[in-house]
Amino acid sequence: MKNKQIPVRARIALAAGNLREAYALMNEHYSIYGIVIQGQKVGRVLGFPTANLKLKDRPPLLLANGVYAVKVFLDNHIYSGMVNIGVKPTFDQNLLTIEVNLFEFSEDIYGKILQVFFIDRIRDENKFSGLEELKKQITLDKLKAEEFLVAWNEFDTNPI
Numbered sequence: 001m002k003n004k005q006i007p008v009r010a011r012i013a014l015a016a017g018n019l020r021e022a023y024a025l026m027n028e029h030y031s032i033y034g035i036v037i038q039g040q041k042v043g044r045v046l047g048f049p050t051a052n053l054k055l056k057d058r059p060p061l062l063l064a065n066g067v068y069a070v071k072v073f074l075d076n077h078i079y080s081g082m083v084n085i086g087v088k089p090t091f092d093q094n095l096l097t098i099e100v101n102l103f104e105f106s107e108d109i110y111g112k113i114l115q116v117f118f119i120d121r122i123r124d125e126n127k128f129s130g131l132e133e134l135k136k137q138i139t140l141d142k143l144k145a146e147e148f149l150v151a152w153n154e155f156d157t158n159p160i
Contacts, residue, residue, distance in 0.1 A: 006030075006062065017064035017121040029071075029117040032061065034098060036109050046135045048142070050084075050099035051109055053116070061085070061098070063118065065125040069145035069152075072102060073115040079105055082145040083116060086125035103142070120148040 006014075006026065013021040014030055022030055034053030055061065065086035072079045081102040087094050100116060122144045128134040 011062055014062040015064055017066055017124075019068070019118050019120055029119060030062065031115055031117045032098070033113060033115050036112050036114060038110065039097070039099065046131065046138060048101045048135075048138050049106070050101050051114060053098040053100060053114060055098070056113060061096075064121075065096075067122040067125070067141050067145075068118050069120045069122060069148035070100065071117040071119060071149070071152075072100060073117070074102075074109065074112060079103065080146070080149045081105075082122065082141055083118070084125070101138075101142075103146070119152050122148070 010022045010025040010030075013019075013025065019030065032053075033056040035056055036051040037054045039050060039052035063085055066084075068083045068085070070081050070083050072081050079102045081100055083101075084099045085096070087096055098116075100114060122141050126137070128137060
């Protein structure tokens, strides 16, 4: 989607988190580019390390806050994962962050550029009572993301 005009109806669908409708309107998956920067390392503590992204070229982020199933292009490889976009209400933060958890991945990628393709939306951003409740939900999110991505692998004829 870099340097490409996104139709108004697709923008509305993205803002609502409706990736399936946006895909149908654009005939491609919405994606963003970002450089991996240092974060607070809370994901590591929870057992779900994340790559915190700073958007490259500052395109507007059109998506609703929430958790998404994604495919990520990094160093000529495609990885499965999930992304949280939001303000971390469990930690009472107000700064918008984009955090990518790559499945079965443990390399140091600070300073690398990722292209994140959004496949499906898992849920809204929520505030949790503490780390244990958050960890349980992230575990469920990962299972749902894997489910979406398996279905995508089987049926999507428009590869990223």
